Amino acid sequence: MSFTNKVVIVTGASSGIGEGTALLFAKEGANLVIIGRNDVKLTVVAARCEEYGKKPLKIIADVSKEDQAVSIIDQTINKFGKIDVLINNAGILRLGKIIDGTIMSIYDDLMNTNLRSVIHLTTIATPYLIKSKGNIINISSAGGVKATRNPLFLAYAMTKNSLNIFGQGVAIELAPYGVRVNTISPGPVYSDVWKNSNISQSEAMKDYEYKTALNRISKPEEIANLALYLAGDNAIGITGSNYLIDNGFTLMN
Template sequence: MSFVNKVVIVTGSSSGIGAAAALAFAKEGANVVIVGRNEEKMKNVSDKCESFGKKPLVVKADVSKDDEAKNIIDATINRFGKLDVLVNNAGMFVPNDITSDNFMDGYDRVMNINLRAPVYLTHLAIPHLITTKGNIVNISSIAATSTSLASTILSYYISKAGLNHFSRGVALKLAENGVRVNIVSPGPVRTDILDNSSGSINWDSFAESTPLKRVGEPQEIADLILFLASDKAKGITGSEFVSDNGSLLVQ
């Protein structure tokens, strides 16, 4: 799957799935735009990408802030002159439930990053993707269709369900322009998302709960992202691809 001279934005690419995807695109010859908030982690990813022959564009941004989101697109076009692939990967969760006094604080924070930001970035990217007949891959979660932990991280579940429906709607709209939009929904994947939350969930408990008795690795999800962004998937749009070690079979 060659992405030589393709321009690819990956949000949330300082670690985890996003970092794995950025590296995979760089290995296939893409001009990668690394987006995140941790400068040290982004530099680490950038150095690894550059080892494949091309220096990435690194954009420090909080995708939930409109001016910083707009700068991601503007900086990409200023540097490379086009955009071929947008991977909306940035996401987070906070433990909260609807009965908590501060529920709406966590709800707004999660929704702004997990749903509003992809919507706004898509809106900004559309003119450029129409020009290149590019595509979008939105990173969702099996949480969009499961309720196994919904009572404790309800906002996250809502945000991913919304992202799925948005993806299908915009896929239908952009099909007339030859722009594809697809969804990748991982189950548990070994990233630092748990380290960035205040919950008590751990990877071992996740692994034990899956039929395959394992959790995914970021590279597995990156492989799926690259397939959907490539010409090998030119007939696929508005589709959701699940990689969850069988988790939905028991939920």
């Protein structure tokens, strides 16, 4: 078990990629801190993590609220005394356009959740990551590589594109302190992301056919395995990198 005695925070662990990531780190013996707003879903994930032997610290919190983010770090330090890995995974998909003005109603929520909260959590976790010579993994999106053909995704793409630059910049700033920072950019993954969105998938995609070169959609475990590798000692030489794991989505769109 490669993460025994490591303290790992996973935001957005109540479903999808975050859930898969929490379960994998639990299997590897980590002391886990799992974050989400949905108590029912997060409780189920906590119970599944505990089956691997350790009870995770479950924190119901909205990462976009500054006081709640501070409380995440405080509770983690109170319980475990350190932070080794911060996985900034919590995120939302909101769709809107310029032409009908709907982009304005989704922009603040998207930026606050997908970008500002990551900047804030990174800031307040950094003193502890410097102490542990730990690392950060940000979950971005293949949709953040460039503006997509479907205009509804513009604001979402902007949050993820900025997150990519943020990851590079923090990697530069923290490298002298021995802290690594990497980004993962998944393509389509089975999760609750559309269920939690403001528009249904069929409505949002009705004029667009999206393909992956491999003609498949990833399971959360696939993203979790990459996160596990990047967070571990075998990735000692990797920082400032951004890994596409998209079944060839970017090649085709």
